[in-house]
Amino acid sequence: MTAQEKKLPAPSFNGGMPMNEAVANRHSTRVFDTARDIDDATLGQLLWITAGVNRPEAKSEKEGAPANRSNPTALNRQEIRLFVFGKDGVWEYIPSTHSLSHIKDGDHRKLVAGNSEFSQDFVMDAPYSIVFVADLTNLPAGEPTKSMALIDAGIACENLNLGCASMGVATVPRATMDSAGISKLLGLTALQIPMMNNPIGYTK
Numbered sequence: 001m002t003a004q005e006k007k008l009p010a011p012s013f014n015g016g017m018p019m020n021e022a023v024a025n026r027h028s029t030r031v032f033d034t035a036r037d038i039d040d041a042t043l044g045q046l047l048w049i050t051a052g053v054n055r056p057e058a059k060s061e062k063e064g065a066p067a068n069r070s071n072p073t074a075l076n077r078q079e080i081r082l083f084v085f086g087k088d089g090v091w092e093y094i095p096s097t098h099s100l101s102h103i104k105d106g107d108h109r110k111l112v113a114g115n116s117e118f119s120q121d122f123v124m125d126a127p128y129s130i131v132f133v134a135d136l137t138n139l140p141a142g143e144p145t146k147s148m149a150l151i152d153a154g155i156a157c158e159n160l161n162l163g164c165a166s167m168g169v170a171t172v173p174r175a176t177m178d179s180a181g182i183s184k185l186l187g188l189t190a191l192q193i194p195m196m197n198n199p200i201g202y203t204k
Helices: 020-023 041-052 109-113 122-127 145-165 178-186
Strands: 005-007 078-087 089-094 099-103 128-133 192-201
Touching: 020 122, 041 078, 041 128, 041 145, 078 109, 078 145, 089 122, 099 178, 109 122, 109 128, 109 178, 122 192, 145 192, 178 192
Parallel strands: none
Antiparallel strands: 005 099, 078 089, 078 128, 089 099, 128 192
């Protein structure tokens, strides 16, 4: 753990809202209460639900990463990365240590809200936005890989949406964002692709 990495409170593996109720409560919200923040415990729980390590003792049957994530990915690629855009900076979620790795200082949520052609200002009212990036660096080239990465991003996004519903947090899945601006800010390559995003907060 470095000075640039912040450990999150341990996630809860038990309890919570029953799945039927979470599905019944899931809905998109575009109105956020600017006076209410998301605390680290809630943020950490949501990130763990989205793409965290849910089987710490799991071992890989083949060479490569253990199959131990809450979000399934094709061939256990684990190519979906989560970046947290907040008022004070940008962080990457590190599932293996359940921590946030500091990327940039400052408020860059406008890049998530949209670009010069189209923007949704309500994103700025949410204390955080989670940006899903598919990292294809070590994967086979071609359209099938990109298609599966899109599906994998959608699976992780749905984890987040149901997690928010279960914890009383407001969110909405979005494709709108300044992908080029986000890529430049994060120092992404052409094979590291912003896929979608979710602002998260509390509704008014």
